[in-house]
Amino acid sequence: MxxxxxxxxxxxxxxxxxxxxxxxxxxxxxxxxxxxxxxxxxxxxxxxxxxxxxxxxxxxxxxxxxxxxxxxxxxxxxxxxxxxxxxxxxxxxxxxxxxxxxDRRQPLELMRQVQIAAGSLVVLGVLLGALVSPWLYALAGFVGAGLVFAGVTGTCGLANLLRMMPWNRVPNLPVVTSAG
Missing domain, CATH: 3.40.250.10 (Rhodanese-like domain)
Structure with a gap:
């Protein structure tokens, strides 16, 4: 093509x-x-x-x-x-x-929401691990493992969770395929 x-x-x-x-x-x-x-x-x-x-x-x-x-x-x-x-x-x-x-009233694209949420959770896990307890580094590790799982399987639990959030609950967007 x-x-x-x-x-x-x-x-x-x-x-x-x-x-x-x-x-x-x-x-x-x-x-x-x-x-x-x-x-x-x-x-x-x-x-x-x-x-x-x-x-x-x-x-x-x-x-x-x-x-x-x-x-x-x-x-x-x-x-x-x-x-x-x-x-x-x-x-x-x-x-x-x-x-x-x-249309800025529409929510951010789902993959951008995943990137923001995953990045925030990793930073939070590292900060909490350094400031509160080393056990909280596990949060960053859990998110990293989830991202690896998503990449290997094509299934992202975080995306599925974010898809159910109220701001993403919009009526099904139509797929327009007709010529007119």
Whole structure:
């Protein structure tokens, strides 16, 4: 699949191309390219992608890494349409000065919440271990072991816990796959 610059992508969008955001719904809800349709990689196989006849399909993520790593899957989803990956993703789109829709009322992306919580717990464990009792270093060790487990298995207990928090309990965000 070919890559396309954000400027060329914007021109194709003005001509009726379909833009597909492959990030997770929580990422799309917080910040997105106006008009982009949400079709997360995690649900790619189960969703239908309706496109305008004969018009190109453009795929993007935050930095371009997810789309570049999934070109075969995305190409298969685009079918016979001309398909592109937006080079540099949303980050490059913003750097090019192109419009972005942001909704700060949406919670931070779940992975950022995990990073903040895990980092805070490690720092807390080290501080408490140094200031209160060496036994409290175990908190930092427990969090580290949890991160290793998450990396090996693909299951993150902290992410599952944070997903249940009140600020993350939003109605299911729709995955928009229709062309109109």
């Amino acid at each position: 070919k890559t396309i610059t954000p400027q060329d992508a914007a021109a194709l969008l003005r001509d009726g191309a379909t833009l597909v955001d492959v990030r997770e719904p929580d990422e799309h809800a917080r910040e997105r390219i106006p008009g982009a349709r949400s079709l997360p990689l995690s649900r790619l196989e189960e969703a239908e992608l309706a496109v305008h006849d004969g018009k190109p399909v453009l795929f993007h993520c935050r930095s371009g890494a997810r789309t570049a790593g999934n070109t075969d899957r995305l190409g298969a989803k685009a079918g016979l349409c001309e398909a592109y990956i937006v080079e540099g993703g949303l980050d490059a789109w913003k750097q090019a000065g192109l419009p972005v829709a942001t």
